[in-house]
Amino acid sequence: MVIGFGVCLIQWASKRMQDGAATKDWVVAGTVALGVFNAGVSLFGRGVAESVLYQLKEKPEEESSNSKLPQD
Template sequence: MGAKKLRKQWLLHAVGGLLLTGFGLSLFGEALIRKWENAPLWDWLVWGTLALVVFNAGVSLVGQAVVFRVKLDSQKHR
């Protein structure tokens, strides 16, 4: 993979991962609010599950961004 493509992949994964991680935490906050307000179980459970999925997807993208960055740095030092 060329350096230009690696840099683009790194940037997309890093930014996307950080956005999803933050959004997942926001959804988690929404689930907490709904539970605190004694919403039905299914309501806050769905929000919490969605928050978990989105947050973990963000962490996964950030991890893949690290892989792309290491590959990019490795190419630069050759």
């Protein structure tokens, strides 16, 4: 959601520039928009990293519990 919101804000800041708003207005809006977008990308990346770390942590436990089962 944060990435999508950031993209919408970037489009909004771009529209302000095209409509002839004062330079300060669209620059500030664009800076905030890019900050929101980058925060979204950062959150997404952190989520992927945490998921991979969790999967790597759980994998050895599953393998060791499976090796203790008697085989036919």
